[in-house]
Amino acid sequence: MSRFPLRIAPALAALFLIAVAVASCVFVQDRYTFLPPGPYRGVLELEYNPIVPNPKGEPIAEKVNLEFDEVTExxxxxxxxxxYETDTTFHLVIHNGEEEIVVPAKDIQAGRDQSVGRDTLRIDFPVYDTHISAYHEENVIEGVWVVHYRDNYRIPFKAYxxxxxRFTxxxxxxxxxxxxxxxVTFAGDATEDPYPGVAEFRQEGNKLTGTIRTETGDYRYLEGTVQANKAYLSVFDGSHAFLFEALIRDDGSLTGTFRSGRHYITDWTAVRDDDAELTSPDELTRLREDVPLAFAFPDVNGDTLRLEDLQGPKIVQLFGTWCxxxxDETNFLQEYLANNDTGDLQVVALAFERYGATDERSRAAVRRYQExxxxxxxVLLAASNDKREASRALPMLNKVISYPTLLFVDRDNRVVRIHTGFNGPATSKYAAFKESFDETIEELISGK
Known part of the structure; x- marks a missing residue:
């Protein structure tokens, strides 16, 4: 006979089942020994930069003292x-519009700082020579984003x-x-003149996505929101840290600020224009008639490769591992070579690194990039990424304007086309670029 009245036994049984269920839930959650799995909102705390009058002209009244009350300044x-891949290893997926960037488990270090009794986290972006170093406690990650190639460049970071x-x-x-x-018109700063852009936006309700093309490349996948008469866009990919804020004026135009990390801020304006165009990327960089194409640069092992060592038609890519x-262009080249019969076409990349051509840090960056x-x-170490030094390293060009730049070279080492910048997969121009690229390669291979 039971020790408990019959009406109490079912209640105890129910309590027992609840306890088992709760214990099971706790056990499942405790499987993950570090960060809880699921979504996070990351924030880079940029230094406050108030909008100031245009140093090259009169201030625009609508730009002064703008307040963006939907987000924290x-x-x-x-x-x-x-x-999570196992109970103890995990990777990250960063979202920017349509793009998903996977940070693999091998680039994430999770541990415990016994001196302060807190969980530690390091997220490396090895291709771009940056990392996030942080503590984790009670569903909050707090630390800094560190950019190694800039002196003492650290931006406070939090994630929830x-x-x-994203914004609100x-x-x-x-x-x-x-x-x-x-x-689009960017005002520039004290070191540069105003420069043009073309924005391509898609809005669904409050959600805003798209990109902005410039003559040196696009700003990749932007994502944000429109709240009443204000718009916000951002991107973070381990290298780019871009923030756009804008006011929608009564006449339908846009005016606001653009920040890149904590080192650059400028005003920007935009008006609707379905016919807006930039200078053709095939017309920006030119070959000087009095200087033939030639180069001789070392690889990471110190072995020098000359242009004349390469037989057949060639693609010469001017690039930086930090870019x-x-x-994006390298991904395109790899995909193209893997899926097309290119005969004896050869590719060589000339790296223009922040530390210069002879610094061991540049060699290490190129090794990481290749791996x-x-x-x-x-991949050859050509010069510093300073465009004046790059132009001296390649004196046959009128100037080096942008990374990346592609030189299409025939079997006789004559340059048949120079393509400056890259309109990548975030832009409407990507399909046209792929088509023209294919036509140029066919002409190079056939010798026509």
């Missing part, structure tokens, strides 16, 4: 997921578990639909 947000919005959870009715093409547009990207063609 100077915050650059992005989202990512923590995805369970938050999957608010959904204020947008004052306008920004979908379409826009002619996301260059990475992480799986680059199968020769």
């Amino acid at each position: 100077g915050q650059l947000p992005f989202t990512f997921d923590v995805v 578990f369970g938050k999957d919005f 959870p608010l959904q204020k009715p947008p004052a306008a639909d920004l979908s379409g093409q826009w002619a 996301p547009n260059c990475r 992480n990207m799986g680059v199968g063609w020769p």
Whole structure:
């Protein structure tokens, strides 16, 4: 006979089942020994930079004292997921619009700082020579994003578990639909003149995505929101840390600020223009008639390779390991070579690194790039990424304008085409570039 009244026994049984269920839930959660799996909202805390009058002219009234009350001033947000592969190893997936960037488990170090009794986290972006170093406690990650190639360049970083919005959870009715093409003017700073761009935006409700093309490359995958008469866009990919803020004016135009990390800020304006065009990328860099194409640069092992050592038609890529547009172009080249019969076509890349051609840090950066990207063609250390020094290293060009730049060279080492910059997969021009690239390669191989 039971020791408990019959009416009590079912209650105890129910309590027992609840306890088992709770214990099971706790056990499942405890499987993950570090970060909880799921979505996070990351934030880079940029230094506050108030909008100031244009040093080259009169201030624009609408730009002065703009307030962006939907977001915290100077915050650059992005989202990512923590995805576990085993109970103890995980990778990250960073989201920027349509792009998903996987940070593999091998580039993530998780541990415990016994001196302070806190969990530690290091996330490396080896291709770009940057990393995030942080502590983790109670569903919050807090630390800094460190850029190694800039002196003492550290931006405070925080991330919050369970938050999957980018700028704000608010959904204020947008004052306008920004979908379409826009002619953009960047004001520049004290060291540069104003420069043009073409924005390609897509808006669905409050969500805003797209990119901005310039004559030196595109700003890749931007993502953000439109709240009433204000718009926000950002991207973080381990190298780029871009933040755009804009006011939608009564006449439908845009005016605001563009920040790159904490080292650059400028004003920008935009007007709708379906016919907006930039200078053709095939017309920006020219070959000097009095200087033939020639080069001789070392690889990471110190072995020198000359242009004349390469037989057949050639693609010469001017790039930097620090450059996301260059990475996009390298991905394209790899895919093209893997899927097309290119005969005796050869590819050689000339690296223009922040530390110069002779510094061991440059050699290490190129080695990492070759390993992480799986680059199968020769990569040579040409010069510093300073464009004046790059132009001296390649005196046959009128000037080096952009990384990347492609030189298409025939069997007799004559340059038949120079393509400056790269309109990557985030842009509407990518399909046209692929088509023209294929036509040029066919002409090089056939010798026509």
